[in-house]
Amino acid sequence: MxxxxxxxxxxxxQKLVAVKKGTRWTQHDSPRLQNNLLGAVGFLELANAGDFAANVWNDTPVPVYAVVLMAIGGFTALVFSVFAFIDSRRAWANISFLRSQRKLLEDEKARRITGSQSTQELDVLLEITIRELRIEIINRWAMDVLLGGGAVLIGTGTFMAIGGSNRRVWLASNILSGYLGNAPIAAFGLISATWAVIVWKKMRHHSLAAGKVLKGAPALPLIKRRCFNLQLFYVVNGIATILGGVGSMLTAERWWGYVILIPVIMSSLFCNVWWRKRVGYDRPWIAxxxxxxxxxxxxxxxxxxxxxxxxxxxxxxxxxxxxxxxxxxxxxxxxxxxxxxxxxxxxxxxxxxxxxxxxxxxxxxxxxxxxxxxxxxxxxxxxxxxxxxxxxxxxxxxxxxxxxxxxxxxxxxxxxxxxxxxxxxxxxxxx
Incomplete structure (x- = not known):
């Protein structure tokens, strides 16, 4: 071959630096972009629906079965918020890598421009790096922080709803598991949907440009398949995050808002798996x-x-x-x-x-x-x-x-x- x-x-x-920890060797300080999205964060939309019982049975005295459901929902929201913050640290490591990569490429580009040299390959890698950086910030870090933060507020408010017989506790619970807890989810929906449109259009341009230049080449279906995989992800993700934002705000007062969240939860799981298996990639530092x-x-x-x-x-x-x-x-x-x-x-x-x-x-x-x-x-x-x-x-x-x-x-x-x-x-x- x-x-x-x-x-x-x-x-x-072309060099490995390894450190021995116990009986195993681990790699030391090897900067890479890593496709290491946690599968658990695909359940964040489900976690943020954990206030179902608190909002549906928003009265006193709280029925016993509602107390059980509130405890389960609040616990679920708080558990998945932990996974969100773990993943946000992974995302931040990727963001730091990409910012360093961008700076190196920008500095090299400035040097070449001063020397009247071609910057074509630097322009290519800079555009990719900036797109990767925005994806890590919007589709991952912002998602982890906003949805994870929302899950903390919702989980806390749901647990407080168990003690709803106290008027002050009841009011605080409504605020946390209502508009305040769901506001970060709605904000993320707007940001994510806007970014989804931008990436979808970019992939369309990639596909069209490849179709003009690579007719009959084995590389053409590879590019078209990847463009489709990315476009499918962003169509589903963009629609789901908008619906999730709308549905989450409705759930504060209307039980049927949770019906809207059912396809959102399923879409979130799909997008998580699709990204890890079909879209994301590792790549090295390019000096x-x-x-x-x-x-x-x-x-x-x-x-x-x-x-x-x-x-x-x-x-x-x-x-x-x-x-x-x-x-x-x-x-x-x-x-x-x-x-x-x-x-x-x-x-x-x-x-x-x-x-x-x-x-x-x-x-x-x-x-x-x-x-x-x-x-x-x-x-x-x-x-x-x-x-x-x-x-x-x-x-x-x-x-x-x-x-x-x-x-x-x-x-x-x-x-x-x-x-x-x-x-x-x-x-x-x-x-």
């Missing part, structure tokens, strides 16, 4: 992007998709099919493959955590280790067959997800490149 060196990978990390051209990006994408399909279509031995070198590739061929496809750090971490790999590297006396390509390449030949076997095990475990997410990122690069190239051509035509 042919391999292609992606034209954006010259700045990708020194190389020049881009359409043919090179198309070839890199198609090669990555071919490797991804190799994992999907045949569960058997993978290295000879994706690296070559029948009956088995050499260790240096395998190592080159790992470097080309942003797998070097993960592979090294797998090595140091395996008994054979740790023995080969002789790590018994160390609590921190730094490994680069030259060190791994210098391992004596006698160990190479064993290392190739470990590479096969590693790829069987990590390869399918890695190449699936790598493909998504490369589609983003190609689509954005096509859009900016089209704009440049239109600008030149107007001159």
């Amino acid at each position: 042919p391999q292609s060196r992606s034209r954006v990978q010259s700045g990708w990390s 020194d992007p190389a020049p881009m051209n359409t043919n090179g990006l198309v070839h890199a994408l198609e090669s990555t998709a071919q490797i991804r399909r190799a994992f999907q279509n045949d569960p058997g031995t993978i290295l000879p099919r994706i690296v070559g070198g029948l009956p088995s590739p050499t260790f240096h061929e395998v190592l080159d493959f790992m470097v080309k496809h942003d797998l070097f750090e993960k592979f090294c971490l797998y090595l140091v955590n395996s008994v054979p790999g740790a023995h080969v590297l002789d790590l018994r006396k160390y609590t921190i280790v730094e490994l680069d390509v030259s060190q791994i390449a210098a391992i004596p030949d006698i160990h190479h067959p064993q290392l190739v076997g470990l590479a096969e095990e590693f790829l069987q475990a990590e390869g399918p997800r890695h190449f699936q997410q790598r493909e998504r990122f490369m589609i983003e690069i190609l689509g954005t490149h096509l859009i900016l190239t089209e704009k440049d051509q239109e600008t030149q035509a107007e001159k």
Whole structure:
């Protein structure tokens, strides 16, 4: 199978710094954008409907069955608020990564402009980085903070409703589980729906630009499928957040507002799973992007998709099919493959955590280790067959997800490149 060196990978990390914690080695300070959305936050809309009993049986004395339902609803809201705040920390780590990436690219762009150099690849990566940053802020961090904060208010107000025989407690409960608790949800609905329209239009432009340039190319259906996946997510998410905002405000006084929330809850679960499985991706820090051209990006994408399909279509031995070198590739061929496809750090971490790999590297006396390509390449030949076997095990475990997410990122690069190239051509035509 042919391999292609992606034209954006010259700045990708080719070094692992690992720290030993107990019996395991963990990676130290490796900045990456991570597709690590918590599945539990898909239940936030359900959690925010936990005030159902408090609003429906909003009178005194409170029936026993209503007290039980209030306790369950309040507890559920508070539990899922914890998951929301955990996920907000993950989102903030991604936001910090993307802000640093944006600054590096902007500084490099300013330097190149001063030197009258081309900034085309920087423009592509800047646009992607800014879009990723806004997605993390709006679709994740703001969602976690606003819906999680709303869940805290609603959960607290619902528990207070149990003591509704006290007039002051009853009033405080109504405020917390009513308009105040649901206001953050309504605010998020407006912000999210507006952003959904923007991203939907952007993906439409990507699809149209690809259709003009890539007619008949295997890369075209890949781009169109990703655009559809993103558009579907934002259509469902945008409509659901608006309905959720409206429904949540209605529930403060009208029980049938919860009927509106039923499809919203289902949509929230769908969007959470769809994002994690079909849309989101990991991607590395890019320090020194190389020049881009359409043919090179198309070839890199198609090669990555071919490797991804190799994992999907045949569960058997993978290295000879994706690296070559029948009956088995050499260790240096395998190592080159790992470097080309942003797998070097993960592979090294797998090595140091395996008994054979740790023995080969002789790590018994160390609590921190730094490994680069030259060190791994210098391992004596006698160990190479064993290392190739470990590479096969590693790829069987990590390869399918890695190449699936790598493909998504490369589609983003190609689509954005096509859009900016089209704009440049239109600008030149107007001159």
